[in-house]
Amino acid sequence: QITLKESGPTLVKPTQTLTLTCTFSGFSLSTTGVSVGWIRQSPGKALEWVALIYWDDDKRYRSSLKNRLTITKDTSKNQVVLTLTNMDPEDTATYYCAHTPSPGGPTENWGQGILVTVSS
Amino acid sequence: DIQMTQSPSSVSASVGDRVTITCRASQDLSTWLVWYQQKPGRAPKLLIYAASSLRSGVPSRFSGSGSGTNFTLTISSLQPEDFATYYCQQANNFPFTFGPGTKVDIK
Numbered sequence: 001q002i003t004l005k006e007s008g009p010t011l012v013k014p015t016q017t018l019t020l021t022c023t024f025s026g027f028s029l030s031t032t033g034v035s036v037g038w039i040r041q042s043p044g045k046a047l048e049w050v051a052l053i054y055w056d057d058d059k060r061y062r063s064s065l066k067n068r069l070t071i072t073k074d075t076s077k078n079q080v081v082l083t084l085t086n087m088d089p090e091d092t093a094t095y096y097c098a099h100t101p102s103p104g105g106p107t108e109n110w111g112q113g114i115l116v117t118v119s120s
Numbered sequence: 121d122i123q124m125t126q127s128p129s130s131v132s133a134s135v136g137d138r139v140t141i142t143c144r145a146s147q148d149l150s151t152w153l154v155w156y157q158q159k160p161g162r163a164p165k166l167l168i169y170a171a172s173s174l175r176s177g178v179p180s181r182f183s184g185s186g187s188g189t190n191f192t193l194t195i196s197s198l199q200p201e202d203f204a205t206y207y208c209q210q211a212n213n214f215p216f217t218f219g220p221g222t223k224v225d226i227k
Contacts, residue, residue, distance in 0.1 A: 105169065
C-alpha cells in the first residue's frame with residue numbers, strides 16, 4: 001500500500017521560508033521512472049502544479065515560482081522536501097505531495113495535504 | 121507554459137443524467153491528458169490517464185476521449201457520489217498544468 005504524508009508548519013509569516021516534508025511508504029524513489037511531486041490549491045481555487053523530482057534527481061519547477069523553489073530527496077529516509085522562499089499571502093494553500101510511478105504517467109497516489117497559511 | 125481551459129465551469133445535473141466536460145489545451149498534447157475528481161476537503165483522485173484509459177477500480181460510467189488539443193470526460197449516468205469538481209491536467213510538457221476545474225452539483 002502506497003501512502004504519502006505532508007508535514008511542516010501550518011502558519012508562516014510573510015518573507016519567511018517554507019519547508020515542507022513529504023514522507024512516503026510503499027515505493028522507492030530510487031526505482032527507475034518514479035517521481036514525487038508537489039501540487040497546491042489555494043482556498044476555493046484550482047489545483048496548481050508546483051514541482052517534481054525524479055528517481056535520477058532530475059527536477060522540474062513551476063515557471064512562476066522557479067526562482068523561489070527547491071525540491072530535494074532523501075532516498076534513505078523515503079522523504080522529499082520542498083522549500084519555498086519569500087512567502088507571500090498568495091502562497092496560502094493546501095500543499096499536496098503525490099507519487100507518479102512512471103515518467104509522463106498520471107499521478108496515482110496523493111497525500112492528504114497540509115494547509116499552509118501565510119499571515120503576519 | 122501550456123494553458124488549459126475547461127467548459128463548462130459548473131454544471132447542475134440530476135442522478136442518472138449524462139454529463140460531458142470539455143478540456144482544451146493551447147498546444148498539442150497527443151494523448152498526455154489526465155482527469156481527476158476532487159471532493160471538498162479531499163485530495164484529488166485519478167480517474168483517467170492517457171486521455172482515455174480508465175484507472176483500475178474507477179466505475180465504467182466514466183470515460184475519456186480526445187487527442188491533440190481537445191478532450192472530453194463523460195459520465196454516462198451520474199450517481200450521487202459523482203458530485204464533485206473535475207480537473208484535467210496536461211502531462212505532455214513541463215511545467216505540468218491543470219485546467220480551472222468543472223464543478224458538478226445537484227440540480
